[in-house]
Amino acid sequence: MKKPINTFVHCMNNRISGILTLAVVVFFSTTSIVRSQLPPIPDGQRLKTLAARHRILTGGSSDLNHNDVNEEAIIKNEFSILSSENCLKPYAMQPSENTFEFSRSDRFVRFCKDNGIIAKGHKLMARDGYLPKWMLDPKLTGPELEKILVNHITNVMGRYKKGSPYGEIKYWDVLNEVISYPCIFEKIGTNSEGDYLYWEQAFRTARTIDPDCILIWNEDNIEFDQPKAEKLYETIKRLKLKGIPIDAVGFQCHIGFHGQPIPDNTYLELIFQKFADLGLYIVISEMDVPDNLDSVDIYKNILTVCLNQPRLIIWQTWNVVDKYSWRKKENGLLLFDENYMAKPTYYSVQQVLENTSLKNSNLRTTPGLY
Ligand code: G3I
Secondary structure (H helix, E strand, O other): OHHHHHHHHHHHHHHHHHHHHHHHHHHHHHHHHHHHHOOOOOHHHOHHHHHHHOOOEEEEEOOOOOOOHHHHHHHHHHOOEEEOOOOOOHHHHOOEOOEOOOHHHHHHHHHHHHOOOEEEEEEEEEOHHHOOHHHHOOOOOHHHHHHHHHHHHHHHHHHOOOOOOOOOEEEEEEEEOOOOOOOHHHHHOEOOOOOEHHHHHHHHHHHHHOOOOEEEEEEOOOOOOOHHHHHHHHHHHHHHHOOOOOOEEEEOOEOOHHHOOOOOHHHHHHHHHHHHHOOOEEEEEEEEOOHHHOHHHHHHHHHHHHHOOOOEEEEEEOOOEHHHOOOOOOOOOOOEOOOOOEOHHHHHHHHHHHHOOOOOHHHOOOOOOO
16 A cells, blocks of 8 residues: 555655756756856956056946846956946936935945945936936926935935945046036026036035045046037136045046047047146046947057056946947947957957056056055
């Protein structure tokens, strides 16, 4: 009578061990697929290691919302700094008045902390396109907008200030794309020199909330010769003279976007030096180059100019792998392709980092690098 039961148990045991074996095989084969897709680059040749010899930080941007272990592996292996993409923008942070949405940003900052990567916050204040609808209500008065500005920066920056249990953001884009696009906060008014008061208030508030954080003014289309770059330079010069705490200027470098000209090395050297002479750090904050534009050479040329500028402290791309690039209609913009493989652009960047003289590295005092 017992025999059938034993046979049944035996049979079940076989099945269970069969399922377990299958699970183990699937797990390891999946893991090896993941591993084999990663670029076979020796640790000493990784971008963050090579960049550290120049005392600069290198990275890209991602909200880590793709649940993609391959993207995350690249970030962990190659980057010393990671910028948020959308999760820290005003529209994402404060979708309705006084309701702050920290879940995605907490995850972003925790990932950086857990992996020894510096978190860069993008962005505290920006042109209208990045603000939540309620902030754009035309009925809001100047004094009300001033309170909203201070409250937003206080809450968002305060969450990740030095010593925060949620993790720290050591670099913040305080202002983004406001020198030539409209922003409702202009309504607060201007100072005697015609500069918007909210520019001053944003940096002053940020400095008060976290005195150790590096405060960046980030702009698009200033990497080639046009009046906007000069306007930004003159504005920051005036504000610095008044003691407004602006630490760095961010050059986005979305190369060739909307047919914009390719930056010229001589001009770049000049404009970098002008901002450096104001005591600012220089940041390449969002670089991407479509492959149909000689991306290998463009990455090489711009990075070479960067390494020759002692005040340059960060060089980063916008996004990480081509498949998640925001420039969806263009092909191949970054250093890693759709299959997570290092592209010729990666090797071009690697070579520049390897072969450029380290003469400026002793002059660099990149915050957070050591
Ligand atoms: O989250 C919604 C989703 O729910 C919805 O289904 C989907 C439908 O389109 O949209 C999703 O939101 C999109 C969001 O990215 C998240 O993917 C928005 O439509 C889209 O407009 C938004 O684009 C971002 C853009 O800024 C506008 O905020 C890009 O990802 C982001 O890369 C881009 O980043 C900017 C920098 O902030 C400043 N410098 C220029 C740079 C490139 O434009």
